Amino acid sequence: MIDQISPGMDAEILDRCLTRIAQGSTDALAELYEATKTPVYALALSTLKHIPDAEDVLHDSYLQIWSAAPGYVSQGKPLAWILTITKHLSVQRLRERTRSQPLSDESWACALADCPTLSPEDRILLRESMSALSDPEREILLLHAVSGFRHREIAAFLSCPLATVLSRYHRALKKLKRALTKEAEPHD
Amino acid sequence: MTDRELETRLQHSLSALTPDLPPSLLRDCASQPQLSVPPAQSRRRPWAARLSAVAAALVVLAGASLGLRSYRMGHTVGASVSLDVNPSIVLHLNQKERVLDAAGRNDEGAAVLRALDLRGSTPEDAVRALVSAMADAGYLSESANSILVSVEGKDASTAEALRLRLENAAAAASPGGTLAVLSQTVGQEQELEILSQSLSVTPGKAKLLQAVRSAHPLCTLEELAPLSINDLNLLLQGDLPEGLRSTGQASDKAYLGQDAAREIALRHAGLTEDQISRFRWELEYDDGAMVYEVEFASGGMAYEYDIDARTGAILEVDTEPLSGPGSWDDDRDDDDDERDRDDDRDDGWTGGQAVSAAIDPERAVAIALTHAGIARQDARDLSWERDREDGVPV
Structure with a gap:
């Protein structure tokens, strides 16, 4: 079993997993899930801002990876290939979504409170990253911090100029720090 | 907290929130067919079976070759043409x-086609x-006169x-010859096809x-997708990307005009009029509305207005003193900031040094260009604005 993905992880490991998945190995899919679930989930959550929908997209992403793996041609960027599938499914889900609206800040706090694996600090950080940042800022920050993409890779992934990625990334960090500082201040 | 610490905490928090592998996923996969890819080598048949198969194939081919060619010519897709106004139609x-x-x-496209049989x-x-x-x-009118024609074909010169x-x-068919026609050829790119499907537009419009997004990087493709071709044409402001041809002038009659x-x-x-200098304007798409960004200088002050292009309402005003000689001087390129513009993860760039003191717009532009690694002469649609975030000028 390979460990969970960390920034700069070896693309060869993921490529080997995808090759085995293409041969019908569900064990390889389980390994790929463990290695990449956080970037996939983070991207879905960032786009959808809705925990149940993000979980559905997480599930559907791996189902699609399973189906499409035999056609995967390695170009040395397996995570970008995986996240393209997730992005596409997330945008589709966003369009289809008529019943479930994005959660308000209060609903976020409630949804996160239900998650026993999160510390109080984790809850505050996630709540602020969803409420204080714009969608593009959050997406870029998470692609960098969680998926380990370099800024140039993010620019290529989002078809966006590098300068825009850089400015949004730095702005996101500033905003998030400011929001966390404000949150830590004593309330009247 | 450093940038790196914040990123690590974020990664840890999301990792804690991400669900573990649900057992149902592997079951679903096991019952889901995988994409079939042709095998590298076909299985060998006994020689007699192969011989009879070849003979049968020859008979079929001999009988059908003449008719097949004609059938294919008439029934195989040779090229696709898409037309976008706001109705989007593929032929x-x-x-x-x-x-x-x-x-x-x-x-809208389906509604236009309902009364037409073009086969x-x-x-x-x-x-x-x-x-x-x-x-x-009413989709093409005096106030919205742009159409996009995109041709997709296997052979580039035929397309x-x-x-x-x-x-x-299209130009000849326009009422009074007033149509603005944008046209292009589109390659059969899988990426463009995926994008067009996710945005529910034609590959040509995608x-x-x-x-347009390259010229207006703060807009997302999803925000721009519902706009008409006329609005997109106006946003391009004549700055056409390679491969896009344009005839006629996009109408701005739905808007106030510059x-x-x-x-x-x-x-x-x-x-x-005689009190201002350095007037410039741009049409932008901001928060779901077309907006004129108007800038000028007067009496040592720089003015910037955001004006709703449809209603004329002033959405935002910024006035700032012009500081120092040479401000707004387009020839200025004396920035000596050697800040590392590499985007490696350990860059630690905060920008604090650059914006901590009140700086003039030209200095801000120079810092932005240096950080982006773009030469002044290579920058397009350069503009700046002053804003405030939580009471802090930026």
């Missing part, structure tokens, strides 16, 4: 360049009929020739959206 052409079928890519017609006739139908339905013919057909926007700004500032 498939056979190899004899006759319309095989026509389909709307959105509700068997030449693409020129189809384009003329569609332009006329869209003008009758280019067809593009030219259809550009002429390609145009990418070009002269009116200028007058509104001057009236608000209490200034007259």
Whole structure:
């Protein structure tokens, strides 16, 4: 079993997993899930801002990876290939979504409170990253911090100029720090 | 907290929130078929079976070859033509360049096609009929006169020739010759096809959206997708990407026009034409509305207005003193900031040094260009604005 993905992880490991998945190995899919679930989930959550929908997209992403793996041609960027599938499914889900609206800040706090694996600090950080940042800022920050993409890779992934990625990334960090500082201040 | 610490915490928090592998996923996968890829080698048959198969194939081929060629010419898609105004329509052409079928890519496109049967017609006739139908339905008018014609074909030179013919057909079909025609050829790119499906637009419009987004990087493709071709044409402001051809002028009659926007700004500032210098304007798409960004200088002050292009409402005003000699001087390139612009993860760039003191706009532009690694002469649509975030000027 390979460990969970960390920034700069070896693309060869993921490529080997995808090759085995293409041969019908569900064990390889389980390994790929463990290695990449956080970037996939983070991207879905960032786009959808809705925990149940993000979980559905997480599930559907791996189902699609399973189906499409035999056609995967390695170009040395397996995570970008995986996240393209997730992005596409997330945008589709966003369009289809008529019943479930994005959660308000209060609903976020409630949804996160239900998650026993999160510390109080984790809850505050996630709540602020969803409420204080714009969608593009959050997406870029998470692609960098969680998926380990370099800024140039993010620019290529989002078809966006590098300068825009850089400015949004730095702005996101500033905003998030400011929001966390404000949150830590004593309330009247 | 450092940037790195914040990123690590974020990664840890999301990792804690991400669900573990649900057992149902592997079950679902096991019952889900995988994409079938042709094997590298076909299985060998016994020689007798192979011989009979070859013989049978020869008989079939001999009998059918003449008819098959003709059938293919008439029934195989040779090229696709998409027309976008706001109705979006795709025509498939056979190899004899006759319309095989026509389909709307959105509700408006389907509505336009409802009364038309284009099958068997030449693409020129189809384009003329569609332009006329869209003008009758009010989609093409004096205030919205742009149409996008995109040709997708396997052979680049044939596609280019067809593009030219259809550009002429569309321009000639316009009421009073007032149509602005954007036209392009589109390669059969899988990425563009995925994008067009996710945005529910034609591949041609998806390609145009990418070009407009390059010129307006703060807009997302999803925000721009619902805009009409006329609005997208206006946002391009004549700055055409490679491969996109344009004839005619996009109408801005649905909007105030730059002269009116200028007058509104001057009236608000209490200034007259002869009191201002360095006037510039841009049409932008911001928060779901077309907006004129108007900038000028007067009496040592820089003025910037955001004016709703449809209503004339002033959405935002910024006035700042022009500081120091040479400010707003487009020739200034003396920035000596050698800040590392590499985007490696350990860059630790905060920008704090650059914005901590009140700086003039030109200095801000120079810092931005240096950080982006773009030479002044290579930058397009350069503009700046002052804003406040939580009371802090930025």
